[in-house]
Amino acid sequence: MSKSIAFIGVGNMGCPMAENLMKSGKSVKVFDVSKKMLEIARDKNLETIENIDDLITDNIETVVTMLPEGKHSREVYLGEKGIINKVSKDCLLIDCSTIDIQTSIEIGKKASELGIKMIDAPVSGGVMGAQKATLNIMVGGSKEAFEKALPLLKIMGKNIFHAGYLGSGNGAKICNNMALGIAMIAASESLMLAKRLNIDIKKVHEIMKNASGNSWPISVYPPLPGLIDGTPSNNNYRPGFSAGMMNKDLKLANDCAQSVNAETPLGKMALEIYDQFCKEGNETKDFSAISKVIGGNAWDYPID
Secondary structure, three states, rough: OOOEEEOOOOOHHHHHHHHHHEEEOOOOOOOOOOHHHHHHHHHHHOOOOOOOHHHOOOOEEEEEEEOOOOOHHHHHHHHHOOHOOOOOOOOEEEEOOOOOHHHHHHHHHHHHHOOEEEEEEEEEEEHHHHHOOOOOEEEOHHHHHHHHHHHHHHEEEEEEEEEEEOOOHHHHHHHHHHHHHHHHHHHHHHHHHHHHOOOOOHHHHHHHHHHOOHHHHHHOOOOOOOOOOOOOHHOOOOOOOOOHHHHHHHHHHHHHHHHHOOOHHHHHHHHHHHHHHHHHHHHHHHHHHHOOOOOOOOOOOOOO
């Protein structure tokens, strides 16, 4: 019987990641609590499993999870129907979810007690990166587990980093996304100011891409439409990476900072801005839609 990969969580990010594994020749079985997500996965020719109890079979050699929050990872691995007690000792567990460090360590500790290798491997690069298999993947775990996972990670991503012990992947991702949230607000403020000054936005954008004010939100993922094709800002801010997920990551960063008495005033302010944005009903919009409220609604384009 050929060995297979069980992929749990096939949303905006997980589905293209699973699809890339399938296209590489891997046998992939997918599960999601959302019937709609399963239908989309089925349309991509992925083998879908309707019940998680039927997912873990003797031929599963790797489990990849891509879930929204730590509570979901804990439930999938350690809950009443948790898979940690169903997989074999030879099975590799790869949690690509961006979650709190403590939950990663908790799941990993239980896996270690059972002799099972596990890594936390959150990703960065958004839906475009997932589709193009150009994700940055930050890994926490033993060197042995990292090396075992590396061939699969290279199918889903371009830049693979071993950050350190279990939980370090999520730690690195949390730090990265705090910087990203701040940078997206900064990019929005800069372009808003240019608009207020009646300077051509496209020219300012081109200048910033080639000057010291450049950043990933400027060069790859601009918060205004008409600057780079294929970005959420050109698709009415459909995610992409949602404002709700950015808000979650900024909360994780704030919690981490408090736990080690670190001062992160810009991170805290970014959290306040995104938290208010989400409370106003924008949680499902792409996080670049924050530009709509920066500078007192200066923009003249709509958000549904």
